[in-house]
Amino acid sequence: MNRIISRLFFVLTLLFSVGALAANQLDGVRIWAAPESTRVVFDLTAKPSYTHSTLVGPDRLVLDLSDTQSKVALGKIANNSKLVKRVRLSKPPAKGILRLVIDLNRPVNANLFSLPPTAPYGNRLVVDLEEKTSESKAIVAPPSSLRDIIVAIDAGHGGDDPGSIGPSGLYEKKIAFEIAKRVQAKIDATPGMKAVLTRTGDYYIHPNKRSELARKHRADLLVSIHADAFTSPNPRGASVWVLSMRRANSEIGRWLEQKEKHSELLGGAGEIIQNADNEQYLAMTLLDMSMDRSMAISHSIAGDVLKELGKVTDLHKNLPESASLAALKSPDIPSILVETGFISNPKEESLLKSSSHQERLAKAIHTGVLRYFETNPPSDSLIASRANSQHKVSRGESLSVIAAQYGISVISLKQANNLKSDTLRVGQKLVIPKG
Incomplete structure (x- = not known):
């Protein structure tokens, strides 16, 4: 009888151990803050099965991870986000569920998805948060005749x-x-x-x-x-x-x-x-x-x-x-x-x-x-105002005629185009240096 009880105890212990090993494990939490958004990454030992909901008064995002355990010290997570106040545990709605709460500083739009292992990371649950704002408009530079x-x-x-x-x-x-x-x-x-x-x-x-x-x-x-x-x-x-x-x-x-x-x-x-x-x-x-x-x-x-x-x-x-x-x-x-x-x-x-x-x-x-x-500078740019213009040589034009047209010397015109003689050909393009 004692032998049967011992074997039964061993089997129950083994089953319990297998069940514990099968449970997903939260290994870490990382918060990556950008100027206008924040990404929260939950590192797990297996692919997560999860649901989520958003709550107001105060604003928070609630995550329920099935068959998941955690020993992460959530209070010690590095956090420089303007959107995320903290990540904490909360009372689970049922046994075997790990409930995580992301306390927020303001209303956000949330996008959640899981990622498979990719070096150097394992399985991940990713939460992308963006502040709820009105439609962003393009940054318009103040009026100016010339721009960068x-x-x-x-x-x-x-x-x-x-x-x-x-x-x-x-x-x-x-x-x-x-x-x-x-x-x-x-x-x-x-x-x-x-x-x-x-x-x-x-x-x-x-x-x-x-x-x-x-x-x-x-x-x-x-x-x-x-x-x-x-x-x-x-x-x-x-x-x-x-x-x-x-x-x-x-x-x-x-x-x-x-x-x-x-x-x-x-x-x-x-x-x-x-x-x-x-x-x-x-x-x-x-x-x-x-x-x-x-x-x-x-x-x-x-x-x-x-x-x-x-x-x-x-x-x-x-x-x-x-x-x-x-x-x-x-x-x-x-x-x-x-x-x-x-x-x-x-x-x-x-x-x-x-x-x-x-x-x-x-x-x-x-x-x-x-x-x-x-x-090829944009016509309204500062670089365009400084750029040398070009001239296409027409029939009957000479260096002296072209130089006079642009108010520059023949010498500067020849130097800008590395010309060794005064001979030009029809259709030739000349760089016109700034006077």
């Missing part, structure tokens, strides 16, 4: 999204941010240009939001900075990417369905066509024109940047490539994505970690961007 050219610099990944990870454990998000800050400094030091960062710290921004931030600042260009990776350590070299025509067309279609955004995307023209009977066709025509112009500019800038990168590092692609990339989803804003090198290649990872190499890459990106805008 705005370049949005997008450091890829961030927060709980590390991007690719190098052999030594180097995160792509760190490399992208370091190079982005260097590019920003160079652009801000260029008279007539101004840079804005899509993220100013180590936090996550959804790819959809990155182009929206660029549009909000009325950017003339979006430059997204990344580091490439592959399953083997062999590939190396930088490349520059632009939006594919297929992705651009799908985005145009999505925009056409959002009539309330036509004025945002098309400026004053959007407001004019809003009440027109043929609004859809007119909007499509204007958006197509905007897309064609934007993609042509993107290809040109990509070529200039790639040419400069080739002077300071190996190139993986000798010509700009096109792809359906989330960071380049706005066909109304010229956009390029720069892969600064392969972080999965040990030698290249070491280079990307080097501050001197980061500086060379940043200088190459800046030089390529500046070259394009010096040659």
Whole structure:
């Protein structure tokens, strides 16, 4: 009898142990704060089964995780969020449920989803919180006859999204941010240009939001900075990417369905066509024109940047490539994505970690961007007012006639065009220096 009781006790103990092991375990909580949003990440040992609800008076988000246990000291979680007051436990509605409460400082919109294990993280439940605000409007610069050219610099990944990870454990998000800050400094030091960062710290921004931030600042260009990776350590070299025509067309279609955004995307023209009977066709025509112009500019800038990168590092692609990339989803804003090198290649990872190499890459990106805008400045920009104009030689024109027309000397005209003689040919383009 004693033996039977002992065996029964052993089986019950084993069953209890298996049940305990089967339960999900909350291993940690991480709060990533951005200026206008916050991401809360719950690290778990298995895929979560959960429900959630929002409550007011005070504002809070309640999470119920089935078959889950926790030993996390929630009171010690690092938190610099303006939206999240704290994360705490609460009395569960039933046995086996872990109830978590996110106390909020103000009303929010919440988006919840689970993520499977991806190095260096395991299973996760992600809670994205955004403050409830009225429709954001584009930042409008004060009236001025001349303006700065705005370049949005997008450091890829961030927060709980590390991007690719190098052999030594180097995160792509760190490399992208370091190079982005260097590019920003160079652009801000260029008279007539101004840079804005899509993220100013180590936090996550959804790819959809990155182009929206660029549009909000009325950017003339979006430059997204990344580091490439592959399953083997062999590939190396930088490349520059632009939006594919297929992705651009799908985005145009999505925009056409959002009539309330036509004025945002098309400026004053959007407001004019809003009440027109043929609004859809007119909007499509204007958006197509905007897309064609934007993609042509993107290809040109990509070529200039790639040419400069080739002077300071190996190139993986000798010509700009096109792809359906989330960071380049706005066909109304010229956009390029720069892969600064392969972080999965040990030698290249070491280079990307080097501050001197980061500086060379940043200088190459800046030089390529500046070259394009010096040659093709927006007409209302400060750079356009300083830029040299061009003159196409017509039949019967001479250097003296052209110099007199622009009020400059023949000597300065010859020097600006590196001319060794006074001979001109019809159709020749001459740079006209500022008088």
